[in-house]
Amino acid sequence: MRKLLLSLxxxxxxxxxxxxxxxxxxxxxxxxxxxxxxxxxxxxxxxxKIAGNLFLPKDRKPGVSYPAIIVGHPMGxxxxxxSNLYAQKLAEQGFVTLAIDxxxxxxxxxxxxxxxxxxxxxxxxxxxxxxxxxxxFVDRERIGVLGICGSGSFVIxxxxxxxxxxxxxxxxxxxxxxxxxxALNHSQTIEQRKAILAQAAKQRWVEADGGETQYxxxxxxxxxxxxxxxxxEFHDFYRTARGEFTPASSSPELTTHPTLTSNVxxxxxxxxxxxxxxxxxxxxxxxxxxxxxxxxxxxxxxxxGQPKQLLWVKGAGHVDLYDRVxxxxxxxxxxxxxxxxxAN
Numbered sequence: 001m002r003k004l005l006l007s008l009x010x011x012x013x014x015x016x017x018x019x020x021x022x023x024x025x026x027x028x029x030x031x032x033x034x035x036x037x038x039x040x041x042x043x044x045x046x047x048x049k050i051a052g053n054l055f056l057p058k059d060r061k062p063g064v065s066y067p068a069i070i071v072g073h074p075m076g077x078x079x080x081x082x083s084n085l086y087a088q089k090l091a092e093q094g095f096v097t098l099a100i101d102x103x104x105x106x107x108x109x110x111x112x113x114x115x116x117x118x119x120x121x122x123x124x125x126x127x128x129x130x131x132x133x134x135x136x137f138v139d140r141e142r143i144g145v146l147g148i149c150g151s152g153s154f155v156i157x158x159x160x161x162x163x164x165x166x167x168x169x170x171x172x173x174x175x176x177x178x179x180x181x182x183a184l185n186h187s188q189t190i191e192q193r194k195a196i197l198a199q200a201a202k203q204r205w206v207e208a209d210g211g212e213t214q215y216x217x218x219x220x221x222x223x224x225x226x227x228x229x230x231x232x233e234f235h236d237f238y239r240t241a242r243g244e245f246t247p248a249s250s251s252p253e254l255t256t257h258p259t260l261t262s263n264v265x266x267x268x269x270x271x272x273x274x275x276x277x278x279x280x281x282x283x284x285x286x287x288x289x290x291x292x293x294x295x296x297x298x299x300x301x302x303x304x305g306q307p308k309q310l311l312w313v314k315g316a317g318h319v320d321l322y323d324r325v326x327x328x329x330x331x332x333x334x335x336x337x338x339x340x341x342x343a344n
Contacts, residue, residue, distance in 0.1 A: 002324075004179060004218045008167060014106075016097075016254070020199075020240035020241050020242035021057070021234055021236050021242065022025060022030050022283075023025065023128035023324070024241075024320065024324035024325075024326040024327050025324055025325035025326035025327075026082060026083065026242055026323045026324050026325070027038075027323060027325050028080075028082065028084075028085055028237075028242060028323035029080075029084075029085075029125065030084075030087070030088060030089075030325070032055075032086050032088045032089075032092055033089050033323040034057065034089070034092050035055045035056060035057060035058060035088060035092065036055070036056040036058055037053060037054070037055055037088075038054045038055075038056070039051070039052075039053060039054075039099070040052050040054045040131070042127060042128070042130065042131040043127065044120070044123050044124060044126075044127035044296070045123055045126075045127065046105065046120065046123070048103055048108070048109045048110055048120075049108060049109040050100055050101065050103065050108050050109075050124050050128065050316040051081065051100070051101045051106060051107035051108045051129050051133075052080075052098050052099060052100040052109065052128065052129075053084055053098070053099045054078055054096070054097075055087050055088055055091035055096070055098070055099075056091065056096055056097075056137070057092070057096075057221075059090055059092055060096075060122075060137065060344075061214075061344075064137070064344060065136070065137060065138060065142075065343055066094070066095065066137055066138060066139060066142075066220070067094075067095055067096070067138075067139060067142035067143070067144070067337065067341035067343065067344070068095060068096040068097065068098065068120050068132045068139075068142065068143045068144070068147045068156075068294065068341075068343050069087070069090055069095050069096075069098070069126040069143070069144045069145070069146055069337060070097075070098050070100060070125055070129065070143070070144070070146070070152060070343075071083040071086050071087045071090075071097060071099045071100070071145075071146045071147075071148070071154075072096065072100060072102070072124075072125065072145070072146070072147040072148060072151025072152075072155055073099070073101070073102070073149075073151055074149030074150055074151065074172075074174075074322065075101075075146060075149055075150025075151065075239070076105070076114075076150070076217070076218050076255070076256035076257065076258060077100050077105075077131075077176060077177055077256065078105055078106035078107075078245060078247050079099040079100060079101045079106060079107075079239075080106075080245040080247075081243050081322070082148050082149075082243070082322040082323060083092045083099040083100075083148060083151075083173075085166065085323055085325075086098045086099070086146060086148065086171075086328075086333075087099040089325075089328075089330050090146075090330070090333065090334065090337065092335070093334045093338075093343075094343055094344055095328075095337065095341075096129055096135075096137060098131070098132060098134065099178055100124055100125075100128050101247075102116075102124055102151075102154075103117065103120045103121065103123075104116075104117065104120075104245045105126055105248065105249075106246075107248075107249065110122070111133065111312075112213060112259065113249055113250060113254070114215065114250075114254060114257060114258050114259050115258070115259055115260075115262045116258045116259070116263050116264075116265045117262065117265060118154070118157065118176070118266065118268075118269040118271075118283050119157075121134070121151075121154040121156040121157075122154050122161075123158070123163070123184075123280045124158075125145055125155055125159075125162070126152075126158055126161075126162045127156040127163065127166075129164050129165060133164070136286065138323045139342075141165060142166060142342055143165060143166060143341070144165065144167035144169070144337050144339040144340065144341050145159060145165045145168055145169070146165055146167065146169045146171070146173045146333070147159065147168075147169075147170050147171075147173065147215055147297075147320075148170075148172060148192075148322065149171075149172050149173065149174050149293075150173065150174045150176045151168075151170075151284075152170030152172070152173030152174065152175075152296075152297075153173060153175045153269070153272075153296075154176075154177050154271070154301065155168055155170065155176060155274055156168065156170070156271045156272070156278070156297045157269075157271040158296050159278050160271075160274055160275065160277055160278060160283070163281070164282050165281070166281055166341060166342035167281060167282050167283075167284075167336065167337060167341055168278060168281065168282070168283045168284070168342060169283070169284040169285075169286065169333060169337070170284070170285050170297065170300070170334060171286045171287070171292065171296050171321050171328075172284075172286070172287055172288065172291060172293060172297075172321045172322070173285065173287065173296045173297040173300065174296055175271055175272060175292050175299070175300070176266045176269055176271075177266050177267070177268075177270050178272075178290075178296065178299075179266070179296075180263070180266035180267055180269075181193060181266075181267055182337065184292060184293070184295070185295065185339055191332070193267070195226035197264055197266065197267070199215070199260070200210065200261050200263070200264040203259050203260050203261050209259060210262065212306055213258035213259055213260075213261075214259070214260040214261070215254060215258065215259055215260060216257065216258060216260040216263050217240040217254070217256075217258055217263060217291035218238075218257035218258065218312075219234040219235055219239060219256045220234075220239075221239060221253070223235055225260075228250060230318075233277055233318065233319045234256075234319060236255055236319070237319050237322055237323070238255065241323065242323070245282070245325060255293075258292045262342060264317075271278040272299060272300055272303050275300060275303045275304050275305075276303060276304060276305040277305075278304065278305065279304070279305025279306055279308075280305070280306070280307065280310070281340075282301075282307045282310070282336070282339075282340045283301075283304050283308045284308075284309045284311065284333070284336045285297040285300055285301050285304075285308070285309070285310045286311045286321065286329060286333070287310075287311075287313065287316075287321070288312070288313045288315070288316025288317050288318060288321055288335055289312040289313065289314055289315070289316065289318055289320040290315060290317045291316065291317050291320075292317070292318050293314075293318045297308070297310060301341060309336070311329060312327060312328055313328075313333055315327070327337060
């Protein structure tokens with residue numbers, strides 16, 4: 001499974017947008033007419049620019065400080081994929097929201113592009129708290145975080161060491177550490193893991209000698225009779241008009257693909273270690289009951305302290321909760337953040 005999901009060679013074929021499934025209200029590129037949208041940027045602790053889309057309710061009252069939510073996109077994606085949708089839907093309920101691009105991805109800084117750096121990924125959320133907490137219209141004591149897919153593990157990593165994050169929610173979470181070490185359902189052996197590490201080490205020599213950067217993982221660019229169902233699921237979002245987005249800093253051939261030599265950094269990423277120390281700040285884990293990734297939400301819930309909630313979305317798979325508005329439980333997300341951040 002690891003080979004299928006996380007070590008796929010970069011396809012040589014060009015991007016084609018065909019066959020998207022727009023069922024259950026798929027609306028990744030939703031644009032609300034009830035909000036003010038503003039592009040913003042701010043530095044992390046390493047003086048790297050983080051780019052974001054800030055969403056403000058048009059009817060917000062001058063001089064009033066509002067609760068805020070930071071939204072992180074799926075691993076290898078950008079803020080225009082899934083997180084903008086979530087940020088807008090929550091802002092329509094009276095929150096200030098901020099969808100960010102991770103360092104090395106999208107409009108945020110970081111070279112080389114598509115690098116894996118879990119500590120810097122977590123830092124992006126703390127930097128976003130810094131930014132929101134210095135805005136007059138945000139109550140710095142009422143800031144929450146929401147991570148989608150891989151960002152679910154990054155917000156947990158961030159919240160463990162940043163108590164300013166008062167409520168933590170994840171949707172279709174991937175533990176990027178466990179996914180790389182063990183693959184889904186612990187299907188990868190230690191020997192297979194070591195082979196991946198050896199491949200990355202060999203490629204470091206190639207690049208140290210001036211060779212070309214190589215990429216791994218991500219989403220396939222072409223379907224054939226042998227394409228695994230999970231890759232078909234991702235392809236339908238990332239490689240069709242349903243969710244495809246190529247930022248100026250990338251190309252259709254490179255979107256979603258981390259660099260081969262940096263991806264092994266996930267082997268040292270253990271976001272669920274000490275997850276219980278987030279308590280008594282509340283945590284909400286949301287996943288589809290048909291999701292191939294459900295094991296990660298189950299494990300996080302098992303290890304987390306109280307208060308905590310695990311919400312299964314009946315009939316939903318992993319990618320369904322990226323953009324299928326009729327399946328995403330926005331009412332429950334809103335209720336969670338209102339209960340724990342308050343409402344204006």
